[in-house]
Amino acid sequence: MIRILAADGMEASAIKNLEESGFGVVNEHYELPELMEKIKEFDVVVVRSATKIREPLIDEALKTGRLKLVIRGGVGVDNIDVKYAEEKGISVRNTPNASSASVAELAIGHMFNIARHIHSANVTMREGKWNKKHYEGIELSGKTLGLIGFGRIAKEVAKRADALGMKVIYTNRSGHKPENDPFRYVTMEELYKEADFISLHMPKLADRPYLIGKEEIEKMKDGVYLVNTARGGLIDEEALCDALDRGKVTAAAVDVFKEEPTKNERIYTHEKISLTPHTGASTVEAQLRIGEEIISIIKTFFA
Numbered sequence: 001m002i003r004i005l006a007a008d009g010m011e012a013s014a015i016k017n018l019e020e021s022g023f024g025v026v027n028e029h030y031e032l033p034e035l036m037e038k039i040k041e042f043d044v045v046v047v048r049s050a051t052k053i054r055e056p057l058i059d060e061a062l063k064t065g066r067l068k069l070v071i072r073g074g075v076g077v078d079n080i081d082v083k084y085a086e087e088k089g090i091s092v093r094n095t096p097n098a099s100s101a102s103v104a105e106l107a108i109g110h111m112f113n114i115a116r117h118i119h120s121a122n123v124t125m126r127e128g129k130w131n132k133k134h135y136e137g138i139e140l141s142g143k144t145l146g147l148i149g150f151g152r153i154a155k156e157v158a159k160r161a162d163a164l165g166m167k168v169i170y171t172n173r174s175g176h177k178p179e180n181d182p183f184r185y186v187t188m189e190e191l192y193k194e195a196d197f198i199s200l201h202m203p204k205l206a207d208r209p210y211l212i213g214k215e216e217i218e219k220m221k222d223g224v225y226l227v228n229t230a231r232g233g234l235i236d237e238e239a240l241c242d243a244l245d246r247g248k249v250t251a252a253a254v255d256v257f258k259e260e261p262t263k264n265e266r267i268y269t270h271e272k273i274s275l276t277p278h279t280g281a282s283t284v285e286a287q288l289r290i291g292e293e294i295i296s297i298i299k300t301f302f303a
């Protein structure tokens with residue numbers, strides 16, 4: 001029997017479907033020392049972001065040679081040593097399309113939050129305070145939204161922001177402007193200068209510790225709003241807090257952290273940050289689509 005480890009959970013309907021199709025599924029999260037042993041018993045490991053598939057773990061799996069496929073139920077494969085796994089004959093797949101709308105909606109939700117202090121008002125009202133005079137916000141309508149990265153998620157954000165009356169500009173790595181693109185391609189420097197809101201939608205950098213630090217923040221408009229639903233570490237957390245403290249950045253929204261769960265008290269207690277614990281893809285719909293993609297990957301792989 002082909003055995004699958006769902007190391008960070010999997011949609012119940014996907015588990016049922018796979019079991020009914022004759023696969024053996026273990027839905028269990030193991031911490032690393034135990035996983036080093038357990039991994040040898042599986043043909044497939046499915047992970048989200050919590051489990052890291054690094055070289056030493058792959059080496060353990062190779063001792064029985066059973067592991068053939070690692071699936072990231074999600075987009076970013078930065079928690080998997082992809083090159084190493086593939087060199088050793090272990091295939092790596094992800095589910096790139098399933099969560100774009102969910103992440104885009106979260107980014108837009110965070111923009112409303114920080115434009116209107118919703119995150120802060122929720123906290124102070126629960127403390128019994130009526131801080132109406134502190135909470136004058138701004139409209140999103142008419143503001144310029146700069147998207148860094150213009151792939152699947154950013155395009156979903158752009159459509160929604162456009163419908164809200166925002167002007168959308170974007171930059172990406174390739175510098176490629178698709179034909180008939182209704183949004184304006186700009187360089188990173190132009191984006192920093194022009195955007196009232198900046199939202200990140202690109203992978204983690206392999207060659208630098210972060211994309212946006214003190215120097216990059218200085219190039220932005222005074223009072224800019226920053227949203228990161230892409231990857232922790234793209235924005236230097238200390239530089240962000242400093243910029244929030246001195247008002248250079250009005251407010252920020254953060255779904256992803258350098259370390260998860262974050263232990264950076266400065267970040268998770270900052271009243272100018274709207275926070276979510278990496279829930280970009282955590283919707284019923286995205287998880288159902290991810291489950292369906294996982295079923296299809298496994299069945300095709302072992303057909």
Ligand SMILES: NC(=O)c1ccc[n+]([C@@H]2O[C@H](COP(=O)([O-])OP(=O)(O)OC[C@H]3O[C@@H](n4cnc5c(N)ncnc54)[C@H](O)[C@@H]3O)[C@@H](O)[C@H]2O)c1
Nearest residue numbers: 075076149150151152153172173201202203229230280281
């Ligand atoms: N918060 C969440 O739960 C969640 C969920 C899904 C994805 N994500 C993150 O969102 C990211 C984007 O996902 P996607 O599906 O839109 O990916 P995608 O591959 O469709 O798009 C990525 C975009 O980033 C651009 N890019 C890459 N490197 C760049 C660089 N150095 N500078 C500027 N642009 C660069 C690419 O040109 C492309 O336009 C993922 O890499 C993942 O880390 C987060």
Ligand SMILES: O=C(O)CC[C@@H](O)C(=O)O
Nearest residue numbers: 048049073074075076281
């Ligand atoms: O598994 C998750 O919930 C996060 C997924 C997200 O970071 C991704 O890259 O798809």
